[in-house]
Amino acid sequence: MRRIRIGAGAGFSGDRIEPAVELAEQAGLDYLVFECLAERTIALAQQARLKDPEAGFDPWLEERIEGVLPASLARGTRIVTNAGAANPEAAARRVAALARRLGAPGLRVAFVIGDDVMAALRGSDLPLLDRPGTVADIAPAMISANAYLGVGPIVGALREGADVVVTGRVADPALFLAPMVHEFGWPEDDWHRLGQGTVVGHLLECTGQLTGGYFADPGRMDVPDLARLGFPFADVAEDGSAVLGKAPGSGGELSPRTCTEQLLYEVHDPAAYLQPDVAADFTGVLFRALGADRVAVEGGTGRPRTETLKVTIGYRDGFIGEGQISYAGTGAVARARLAMDIVAERLRLAGIEVAELRRDVIGVDSVLRGEPGPADEPRDVRARIAGRTSTLRAAQRIGREVEALWLNGPSGGGGATWSAREVIAAASVLLPRSRIQAGFAFVGA
Amino acid sequence: MKLRDLAHGRAGDKGDVSNISVIARDPADFAWIARHVTAERVKRHFGAMVTGEVRRHELPQLGALNFVLHGALGGGVTRSLALDPHGKSLSSSLLEMEIPPPPPRG
Numbered sequence: 001m002r003r004i005r006i007g008a009g010a011g012f013s014g015d016r017i018e019p020a021v022e023l024a025e026q027a028g029l030d031y032l033v034f035e036c037l038a039e040r041t042i043a044l045a046q047q048a049r050l051k052d053p054e055a056g057f058d059p060w061l062e063e064r065i066e067g068v069l070p071a072s073l074a075r076g077t078r079i080v081t082n083a084g085a086a087n088p089e090a091a092a093r094r095v096a097a098l099a100r101r102l103g104a105p106g107l108r109v110a111f112v113i114g115d116d117v118m119a120a121l122r123g124s125d126l127p128l129l130d131r132p133g134t135v136a137d138i139a140p141a142m143i144s145a146n147a148y149l150g151v152g153p154i155v156g157a158l159r160e161g162a163d164v165v166v167t168g169r170v171a172d173p174a175l176f177l178a179p180m181v182h183e184f185g186w187p188e189d190d191w192h193r194l195g196q197g198t199v200v201g202h203l204l205e206c207t208g209q210l211t212g213g214y215f216a217d218p219g220r221m222d223v224p225d226l227a228r229l230g231f232p233f234a235d236v237a238e239d240g241s242a243v244l245g246k247a248p249g250s251g252g253e254l255s256p257r258t259c260t261e262q263l264l265y266e267v268h269d270p271a272a273y274l275q276p277d278v279a280a281d282f283t284g285v286l287f288r289a290l291g292a293d294r295v296a297v298e299g300g301t302g303r304p305r306t307e308t309l310k311v312t313i314g315y316r317d318g319f320i321g322e323g324q325i326s327y328a329g330t331g332a333v334a335r336a337r338l339a340m341d342i343v344a345e346r347l348r349l350a351g352i353e354v355a356e357l358r359r360d361v362i363g364v365d366s367v368l369r370g371e372p373g374p375a376d377e378p379r380d381v382r383a384r385i386a387g388r389t390s391t392l393r394a395a396q397r398i399g400r401e402v403e404a405l406w407l408n409g410p411s412g413g414g415g416a417t418w419s420a421r422e423v424i425a426a427a428s429v430l431l432p433r434s435r436i437q438a439g440f441a442f443v444g445a
Numbered sequence: 446m447k448l449r450d451l452a453h454g455r456a457g458d459k460g461d462v463s464n465i466s467v468i469a470r471d472p473a474d475f476a477w478i479a480r481h482v483t484a485e486r487v488k489r490h491f492g493a494m495v496t497g498e499v500r501r502h503e504l505p506q507l508g509a510l511n512f513v514l515h516g517a518l519g520g521g522v523t524r525s526l527a528l529d530p531h532g533k534s535l536s537s538s539l540l541e542m543e544i545p546p547p548p549p550r551g
Contacts (some may be wrong), residue, residue: 263467266457358526
């Protein structure tokens with residue numbers, strides 16, 4: 001049975017670049033995928049684009065492509081990435097320009113369009129998911145709205161010979177599914193193989209989280225040579241089954257246990273993992289160790305896709321002001337709590353409107369709440385107070401009140417820091433497919 | 446004993462929903478874990494941190510449970526005031542849960 005090898009070169013914008021280069025140079029890839037978009041990344045990129053029409057894509061795009069391009073050109077590896085963020089066309093032009101500089105003027109670079117659905121949402125009263133309200137409630141503050149596209153436009157670009165495909169918002173697994181659909185000609189209603197291919201794409205989309213990253217717990221779950229963690233690839237067969245591997249000689253662990261953790265990562269109902277191309281079913285998935293760092297994956301399937309696509313809306317949602325200060329020694333926790341009570345009281349006395357105020361004692365209850373902490377008082381703690389406001393000035397006032405604890409708070413406070421920022425929040429809606437027109441084009445065409 | 450002694454897991458986020466996998470280190474312990482780590486117990490474990498319902502999905506062939514916690518992320522990752530807005534550390538918290546030791550296997 002024919003197989004293709006697809007590698008994972010980035011699982012988020014801030015991912016490491018060296019393992020992607022290692023994979024491109026060592027693993028003999030047919031395709032290399034860079035997934036670079038978190039929920040609100042496009043909203044932030046859209047703000048950059050509004051200031052500069054040539055901006056609005058992933059800041060590490062060129063460094064990533066430059067790192068892997070020599071090996072990709074030598075081997076004929078084709079690249080798919082959603083690093084285009086809010087401006088896939090400008091990103092694609094940058095890649096083409098980079099290729100010319102590196103002596104590959106013939107590189108065919110395509111970009112995907114149509115995920116931006118701001119216009120389609122104008123005047124909409126579609127209900128928001130996961131919270132009360134409709135699009136109309138946040139419309140005045142809306143910065144971006146992007147539908148999660150499926151494989152269609154990427155497959156089209158590959159069919160027409162693209163060496164590199166740059167997209168904006170596309171469902172993460174679809175970045176990997178597209179090469180499979182292109183190579184094997186899977187029909188768009190072959191739910192079983194699209195489901196199994198989605199399993200493979202989902203496993204790969206967070207790179208090192210499949211190969212022993214985000215897994216180690218010293219003494220309990222040890223992972224060899226984590227500092228040199230290698231990125232994964234999949235050898236996908238025509239029937240959608242796959243064998244997973246990682247860069248030869250790299251660190252990390254690829255095993256059924258690391259695969260199981262990643263299979264369920266960011267999944268709700270494993271029987272219905274809703275994607276633009278298929279409702280994938282993970283409940284029959286099986287992992288089989290084939291030897292060191294080789295794992296077979298099979299048993300995924302799927303059912304017909306839904307009639308809507310998920311859209312993520314980025315919108316301005318007020319401001320957050322935050323300050324921190326440390327206390328040490330006996331009574332540190334009590335002094336930290338007193339400090340935060342003082343700040344809350346001073347904000348109230350000054351008439352600063354704060355919609356929500358959160359108090360944390362870092363070292364005691366800042367991430368875990370509602371359960372007993374350690375019996376002994378920690379040697380030092382950090383008070384952290386954060387509040388939501390409608391103006392930047394009010395957010396700054398929260399931070400300044402924490403800073404003022406230097407001279408005006410409990411004994412022994414040190415290392416005060418503060419910040420204030422605008423909140424770009426993300427909300428989601430489901431948009432009928434008929435409202436979305438996706439396509440692709442080539443740079444220079 | 447702590448759940449951590451029998452299982453490992455990972456937390457993921459989407460909007461204001463957290464999902465936490467609980468995976469038996471030894472598949473033979475899966476049934477015991479599934480018996481004691483119910484959706485109700487998980488809801489109680491997190492108390493006021495989780496404002497919505499908790500659902501459990503089972504994947505016995507992988508020795509895994511998947512818990513879906515609604516209203517667990519302070520209004521959503523992108524607007525939460527929390528230091529860990531993604532709730533990444535919720536998996537470590539869940540693995541602190543006390544459960545009875547499994548009976549000896551013959």
